[in-house]
Amino acid sequence: DIQMTQSPSSLAASVGDRVTITCRADQGISNWLAWYQQKPGKAPKSLIYAASSLQTGVPSRFSGGGSGTEFTLTISSLQPEDFATYYCQQYNTYPPTFGGGTQVQIK
Amino acid sequence: EMHLVASGGGLVQPGKSLRLSCAASGFTFDSYAMTWVRQTPGKGLQWVSTINYSGSKTYYADSVKGRFTVSRDSSKNTVFLQMNSLRVGDTAIYYCARVVYSSGGPDRPGVHDPWGQGTLVTVSS
Numbered sequence: 001d002i003q004m005t006q007s008p009s010s011l012a013a014s015v016g017d018r019v020t021i022t023c024r025a026d027q028g029i030s031n032w033l034a035w036y037q038q039k040p041g042k043a044p045k046s047l048i049y050a051a052s053s054l055q056t057g058v059p060s061r062f063s064g065g066g067s068g069t070e071f072t073l074t075i076s077s078l079q080p081e082d083f084a085t086y087y088c089q090q091y092n093t094y095p096p097t098f099g100g101g102t103q104v105q106i107k
Numbered sequence: 108e109m110h111l112v113a114s115g116g117g118l119v120q121p122g123k124s125l126r127l128s129c130a131a132s133g134f135t136f137d138s139y140a141m142t143w144v145r146q147t148p149g150k151g152l153q154w155v156s157t158i159n160y161s162g163s164k165t166y167y168a169d170s171v172k173g174r175f176t177v178s179r180d181s182s183k184n185t186v187f188l189q190m191n192s193l194r195v196g197d198t199a200i201y202y203c204a205r206v207v208y209s210s211g212g213p214d215r216p217g218v219h220d221p222w223g224q225g226t227l228v229t230v231s232s
Contacts, residue, residue, distance in 0.1 A: 032210040034218045044152070046220035049208045055220065087152055091209070091216040094166050098152040 002027055002090050006099035012107040019075045021102045023066075023088035031067045032092040038101075039084045047086075048073065078104070109133035109221050113203050116226030119193055123230075127188040129203030129223055136184040137161075140206035142219055143177065143188050145199035145228075153199075157206060158186060159214055166216075171197075193230045200225040 003026040013019050023033065031051035036044040046055050048064040051071055061076045075082055083106055088099040115127040129141070143155040156177040157166045165177050176189040186203060202225045209217035 030210075032216075034208075036219075043202055043222035043225055044219070045222070046218055049218040049220075089152075089219070091218060093210075094157075094216055095168055096154045096216040098154070100151050 001095055002029060002093065002097050004088055004090055004097050004099040006086075006088055006102050008102060009100060010103040010105060012105045013078050014107045015078055015080060017078045017107075019078055019082075019104060021073045021086055021088075021104075023071045023073070023099050025069045025071075025090055025092075028068045029090045029092035032090060033064075033066070033071050034089045034091060035062075035064055035073045036087045036089065037082075037084045038087065044087060075104075109205070111203050111205070111221060111223030113201065113223040113226040116201060116228045118229045118231065120232050121193060121195055121230055123193055124189070124191045125193060125228060127190065127201055127203075127226060127228070129186045129188075131184045131186070131205070134205065136179075137181050140209070140213070140217065141177075141179060141186040142204050142206050143186075144202045144204060144219065144222075145197075146202065146225070147199045155201070156188065157216065164214055190228070193228075195230050198228060198230045200227050 005024045033051045035048040038044040052064045063074045085101045085103045110132045113129045140159045142157040158177045162179045174192045179186045204219035204222040206217040209215045
């Protein structure tokens with residue numbers, strides 16, 4: 001199985017801050033990487049697919065980058081509704097695997 | 108609007124069975140693979156199973172292979188997860204999701220969008 005490692009596991013930031021989360025795969029996955037946002041008590045929501053493509057309706061302050069084994073999710077200007085946990089997921093091969101999550105908290 | 112509603116969770120003893128359902132609406136059900144993902148506080152998100160658009164191919168995590176069976180009923184726009192020989196370690200919230208943007212073909216894994224609200228399965232004596 002492909003192991004996905006996210007860093008940091010948690011971070012504290014203020015409204016307006018630029019935030020970057022990193023996701024690393026232990027083998028190359030091309031650009032077959034997705035990012036999800038999950039708020040407490042809710043199901044995950046898809047934000048980005050193919051490493052850098054935004055799902056319909058996702059604000060442009062979210063962006064994704066990378067290919068191969070290293071990927072990033074960046075929030076350019078953190079908004080109150082962005083405080084949540086973020087997960088990466090590879091879909092290069094079965095089984096699809098998720099990172100451990102990054103909790104973005106209010107500073 | 109696309110909508111997935113999962114149901115069937117509950118409290119069950121180890122070794123018993125449970126059947127989860129996920130009713131879909133707002134999209135052409137027969138055109139998409141469907142998947143189950145579970146979440147536990149300690150282990151985060153874990154993919155469980157996927158069934159392709161026609162039901163002809165199924166995929167399972169090693170941890171559930173031989174115990175869980177995924178199926179779909181196009182007349183009811185519903186996907187099912189039959190869970191047998193349940194273990195304490197199967198305790199989790201189970202989410203269903205549609206599979207989109209598969210990597211390189213319809214029988215490859217993909218992105219999960221949207222997700223249902225989840226149904227809690229608790230395996231305990």
